[in-house]
Amino acid sequence: MHVEPDHLVLACRDLDSGARWLAQRLGAEPVAGGRHAFMGTHNRLLQVSSPTHARCYLELIAIDPDAPAPARPRWFGLDDAALQARLADAPELVAWVGRSPQVDMHRWGLITIGLQPGTLVATERAVPGSATPLRWQVVLREDGATLLGGAVPVLIQWQGGHPCDGLPASPVALRRLVVRGLPPRAAEVMRLRGVQRDEVPDAPVLSATFDTPIGEVVLRSAT
Template identity: 30%
Template sequence: MSYRIDHLVVSASDLEQGCDAMEALLDVEFGPRGCHAEMATENRLVAMKRPDGESAYLEVIAPDHAVARPEFPRWFDLDNFGGPPRLTNWVVACPDLEEAWELAPADVGRIMSFRRGDFAWRMIVPETGILPFDNCFPALIEWHSERPGPKLPDPGLILRRLKITHPEPDALRAALAPFVSAMENVRIVQGLTPGMTAEIGTPSGEIWIA
């Protein structure tokens, strides 16, 4: 089964503040606002190439404070997010989400269906909002429509590499073994605090986001 990095997620407490920070850092302009009614979140996207040259994207996401908070935890642990915008998650595209769910850790979550405009997808969302290994395990997505990446203007961003830090790197590597085809240019290292950083190639040079 072939898996690939679909996109990276930058979380923020406020969408426009998050986009302002990323636009200043990367010298790009994000696309228009989108919303996820089921999760009471809003986002903006910018196109980004994967290391193999195929399309991906970078997402800034935040709680949508204009709508009621859902009765269950929001995805990407946004209910507990605080501080400045930062890279919090990565998302892997799957051709068969049921099979991916079987291969993933037991606490990865439940399969949910979403639609926004022309886009339709299914995604595994954790019951607690927190993905396995302190959010270092990827969210898993299956697109039922065209993906956003090819529809976005291309500002010349390229994902060079993704570094994931975790206190139990060997256990994380074992959990990711079935998804090895998505691991090109992904490095897992030991560290006291879980987290991730990404090296992004831009027209102005290489930028690290964390």
């Protein structure tokens, strides 16, 4: 039972400016995603599947200005004031989400080695143009933060359909995802595949390399 990259999370101040930035950086525009009512966020998506990273996409996410404030901290640290200040300049790679066929088993595996990935939450969102919502289970921390600065993936298990099933093909493909600071035992527990571990001290926690119409492009986290 492996955990593999499902999607990369790119936070932005607002979706319109974030989409323009992404189109300029990667040479492709993300398409409409949807709203996450329980988190007060919304997103746009870009397919980045490749032979080595099947059913993988890039999620551009922002606080939804038209949604009420959620009852809990928003995911991916979006409520963090320092992050929001940085997003005024440009979007930022903040997390990677790992797809699991047995999400609670992998969650408990991380707990047994002393990590606290969070609790399992079932949720869904509407899909534009479809009567069938996307449904999934996701492991979320109560404080909304990522674990070890984003090195540990946010674990997800889809219930039925997957976003890539409805996404148009794009000219962008994920070639490589490198993660710094992921404990070896965590990688073993999750039986990670499709991810390279790096322990170079000054390297960012996350580094994603894409093949794009304008050449190789690397997106990195702030730390």
